[in-house]
Amino acid sequence: MLDLAASKEDLPAYRQAPHNVEAEQALLGAILVNNEAFYRVSDFLKPEHFYEPLHGKIYDLTSSLVRAGKIATPVTLKTFLPPELDIGGLNGPQYLARLAAEATTVINAEDYGRAIYDLSVRRELIRIGEEIVNEAFDAPIEASPQDQIEEAEKRLYTIAETGRYDGGFVRFGEALRESVDMASRAFQREGHLSGIATGLDDLDQQMGGLQASDLIILAGRPAMGKTSLATNIAYNIAAAYRGEQKPDGSIETLSGGIVGFFSLEMSAEQLATRILAEQAEIASYKIRRGDISESEFSKLAAAAQSMQVVPLYIDDTGGISIAQLVARARRLKRQRGLNFMVVDYLQLLSGSGKKGSENRVQEITEITTGLKALAKELQVPIMALSQLSRQVEQREDKRPQLSDLRESGSIEQDADVVMFVFREEYYLKGREPKPGTEEWFKWESDLKAVEATAEIIVGKQRHGPTGTVKVHFEAQYTRFQNLAREDRMPDRH
Numbered sequence: 001m002l003d004l005a006a007s008k009e010d011l012p013a014y015r016q017a018p019h020n021v022e023a024e025q026a027l028l029g030a031i032l033v034n035n036e037a038f039y040r041v042s043d044f045l046k047p048e049h050f051y052e053p054l055h056g057k058i059y060d061l062t063s064s065l066v067r068a069g070k071i072a073t074p075v076t077l078k079t080f081l082p083p084e085l086d087i088g089g090l091n092g093p094q095y096l097a098r099l100a101a102e103a104t105t106v107i108n109a110e111d112y113g114r115a116i117y118d119l120s121v122r123r124e125l126i127r128i129g130e131e132i133v134n135e136a137f138d139a140p141i142e143a144s145p146q147d148q149i150e151e152a153e154k155r156l157y158t159i160a161e162t163g164r165y166d167g168g169f170v171r172f173g174e175a176l177r178e179s180v181d182m183a184s185r186a187f188q189r190e191g192h193l194s195g196i197a198t199g200l201d202d203l204d205q206q207m208g209g210l211q212a213s214d215l216i217i218l219a220g221r222p223a224m225g226k227t228s229l230a231t232n233i234a235y236n237i238a239a240a241y242r243g244e245q246k247p248d249g250s251i252e253t254l255s256g257g258i259v260g261f262f263s264l265e266m267s268a269e270q271l272a273t274r275i276l277a278e279q280a281e282i283a284s285y286k287i288r289r290g291d292i293s294e295s296e297f298s299k300l301a302a303a304a305q306s307m308q309v310v311p312l313y314i315d316d317t318g319g320i321s322i323a324q325l326v327a328r329a330r331r332l333k334r335q336r337g338l339n340f341m342v343v344d345y346l347q348l349l350s351g352s353g354k355k356g357s358e359n360r361v362q363e364i365t366e367i368t369t370g371l372k373a374l375a376k377e378l379q380v381p382i383m384a385l386s387q388l389s390r391q392v393e394q395r396e397d398k399r400p401q402l403s404d405l406r407e408s409g410s411i412e413q414d415a416d417v418v419m420f421v422f423r424e425e426y427y428l429k430g431r432e433p434k435p436g437t438e439e440w441f442k443w444e445s446d447l448k449a450v451e452a453t454a455e456i457i458v459g460k461q462r463h464g465p466t467g468t469v470k471v472h473f474e475a476q477y478t479r480f481q482n483l484a485r486e487d488r489m490p491d492r493h
Contacts, residue, residue: 225478371384
């Protein structure tokens with residue numbers, strides 16, 4: 001092979017960026033001999049990935065010809081190269097002929113393409129590393145180190161996500177095998193669920209558990225208990241976690257899961273108090289005031305002790321952007337593992353654009369699209385809480401509908417599942433008629449019928465039925481539980 005690197009030997013003795021000119025020559029030769037080789041690498045390899053600019057130009061010209069339905073050979077390419085070109089004593093047509101003469105086989109083309117791409121990624125990492133160093137030295141006064149860290153993470157993940165060569169088409173047979181494996185695991189698992197159990201049996205039956213790579217929107221008006229439901233589900237999953245170490249050192253989740261909770265509204269301490277109140281069965285307002293007896297404190301301490309080991313991780317940073325959330329979720333998955341994620345709540349996230357440069361609907365679209373992409377990438381279900389518009393309050397029937405979602409277009413479109421929390425009891429309590437009247441007795445009867453119950457309305461589900469699930473709700477402990485039903489009662493004697 002012709003050594004193009006020789007012309008660079010007269011440069012100062014700096015460390016050279018990683019490259020492999022011979023691999024570039026071998027790949028280009030293979031493509032020129034048989035254009036089929038181009039399709040082995042065209043998914044992930046771009047002209048800018050070549051170290052030698054001339055090779056990038058040849059690859060670009062070849063791409064244009066092949067995609068136009070023409071044949072790329074030394075003969076068809078030579079007219080596109082400048083006539084004055086001199087590569088180690090060879091002109092353009094001679095160099096193309098040399099590449100074709102010393103080509104590798106089509107079979108090896110993908111391996112050479114991957115080597116070229118990997119070296120390009122390493123050069124890009126070096127460039128980003130240099131920029132990080134220079135920006136840290138010359139940072140403007142208003143720039144915080146945290147902003148620089150987030151920007152660096154964003155650049156690194158951009159490299160990680162562009163041009164990956166592990167995608168592309170999958171044979172239907174392989175997809176079918178995965179589908180049968182999933183069905184087999186669901187059959188063997190307790191409860192016959194294909195996804196992660198929420199701890200609410202009727203909801204699990206409706207949805208088959210929380211499915212990997214799904215974006216689940218949980219919406220409701222204020223005071224309906226959407227944060228309580230999300231924390232209940234998150235804690236149930238984390239408390240049920242059981243993992244097994246595989247021979248390669250990785251951990252396989254057998255039940256439950258490791259949970260990441262982004263609490264943009266409440267602090268980690270407030271969230272922990274809620275969960276503690278639910279588990280210890282002591283009202284959270286009593287815990288906050290310290291208005292508890294000695295026996296209740298013992299109960300509280302015992303509950304806290306058993307909860308210490310639960311794999312539930314909380315990030316309570318307010319006002320983060322979708323890019324920051326994505327970076328932190330990836331980091332948690334890499335460092336601790338991740339099986340389920342909660343975002344409380346959607347409207348408190350911001351987009352990556354500059355403030356005021358785009359409207360809120362566009363920003364929400366970017367956020368929901370980003371969350372769905374993250375769920376697919378990490379292969380975990382993501383539950384994002386969302387507010388509902390006030391139009392619910394104007395209707396006689398206060399049950400929410402898909403059209404009630406704020407900025408509903410993208411939320412409804414990107415979500416795999418949309419669930420609403422609704423408590424009739426909350427609205428009835430605010431409509432008490434004059435005591436002793438006929439209306440009051442009817443009101444009291446209606447209130448008793450819905451007391452301590454809540455409805456989880458599944459308004460959209462891509463791979464299952466829609467419908468309503470009734471659950472038990474204890475307001476003082478902010479706890480959702482399975483509703484006691486006749487068929488679940490012990491036998492009477």
